[in-house]
Each structure stands twice: as structure tokens, then as C-alpha cells.
Amino acid sequence: MENYIESLNWRYATKKYDPTKKVSAQDLETLKEAVQLSVSSMGLQPYKVLIIENPEVRQNLKAAGYNQDGITESSQLFVFAYEKNVSENHVDAYMDNISKVREVEKESLKPFEDMVNGFINNQTEEGKNEWAAKQAYIALSTLINTAALLKIDATPMEGFNAQQFDEILGLDKLGLSTAVIAAVGYRHEEDGFQHFKKVRKPKNELFITI
Numbered sequence: 001m002e003n004y005i006e007s008l009n010w011r012y013a014t015k016k017y018d019p020t021k022k023v024s025a026q027d028l029e030t031l032k033e034a035v036q037l038s039v040s041s042m043g044l045q046p047y048k049v050l051i052i053e054n055p056e057v058r059q060n061l062k063a064a065g066y067n068q069d070g071i072t073e074s075s076q077l078f079v080f081a082y083e084k085n086v087s088e089n090h091v092d093a094y095m096d097n098i099s100k101v102r103e104v105e106k107e108s109l110k111p112f113e114d115m116v117n118g119f120i121n122n123q124t125e126e127g128k129n130e131w132a133a134k135q136a137y138i139a140l141s142t143l144i145n146t147a148a149l150l151k152i153d154a155t156p157m158e159g160f161n162a163q164q165f166d167e168i169l170g171l172d173k174l175g176l177s178t179a180v181i182a183a184v185g186y187r188h189e190e191d192g193f194q195h196f197k198k199v200r201k202p203k204n205e206l207f208i209t210i
Helices: 002-010 025-036 055-064 088-102 106-121 125-149 162-169
Strands: 047-052 076-083 153-157 176-185
Touching (some): 025 125, 047 125, 076 125, 076 162, 125 176, 162 176
Antiparallel strands (some): 047 076
16 A cells, blocks of 8 residues: 555656557556446446557647657557447446356346436436546546556646547547547656656645545
């Protein structure tokens, strides 16, 4: 636990990345596995994660990301895209996966399936999209914290044009839309922000015990 807190103190929103340093294939797989295991409402995971390495694509995305250098200078760019208008088809595929992984009859999952569909069908399309985007943010948090444990820098970004990202990546055709992005790599020695003390609310202001 001490190492975990130390890692959270070590990390910061890196502003300048060293483009010569790349995340190893092994560490990248660890990050992917952590995101795969991330907490998700009802386990549905209503999102996909794109890992952008192609320089040309990243250059196009940079223009849609208000020219933030991390989009092109980091080792990888993670794009968390939520499933638009989650439907009973998504739930059915999820039940198939549960049945396969846990080796149980799909029919035995009917009560759980009905509960999930009840939640989904009770939401407006806007409400479902907002809920799905929130799940993507939880996965983002898992990425950020896991990267810190590996001493890999990561910068979450909300400053981008989601519609342009969707167009560049062809997400509309996949029924997806960009929720949030994160640059992943290693800080440049010239990034002065790494020397700043971390500023957070003191515990007595942040927490309320009832």
C-alpha cells in the first residue's frame, strides 16, 4: 500500500513527453490487462479502447485536440470511446460471454439479464450515453493508476473535439463516440511541472464522516 500511495504522489499530469522513450510491449500488455479488469457497472463495459500509435493518425488527432503535444509526443494515445445507445443486443452479447467464461447455461442468467435490460430500457438515449461515458472514465482511472505503479506517465485529456475525433477514427461506423483520451509515455526532463508539489484538498476538507 505504501508503494501505491508513493506512486500516486509521483504521478502528475505530464505536459511534455520524451518522444524517444517508448512503453515496452510487456508494460503495454499490463496496462491493457488492467483496463480490461477495470470496475464497470454490472460488468457490462459499454466502451472500447483504441490505442493509437500511427504517427499520421496522431498528427490528425492533434489538430482535433487543440494541438496538445502529448497527443503526438507520447508513446501511445489511449482513446476511450463509449458505446452509443446501448441496447439489449449489447446485453445479450454480455450474457453469452458470461455463459462461456463461467460455463453455465445462458438460461440460468435470465434474472440477471432481465435486471440489466430493465436498467437499460428505463434510460433515455441521452441518459444511456452519459452512463456509458462515465464507465469509460472509470476505466481511464484504472489506466492512470496502473501506469503510476509502473512509473509510466499518463495524462488524461478532455480538451478535444469529440466529433472530429470520431470522424478521424471512423467511430460513427462502429457505433462509438469518444469520451476521454489519455497520453501514455515518459516525461521529458525539461518538463518543469514534474518538480511542482502536488496540491490537493486536505483530508479534513475532502472527507465527511457521518
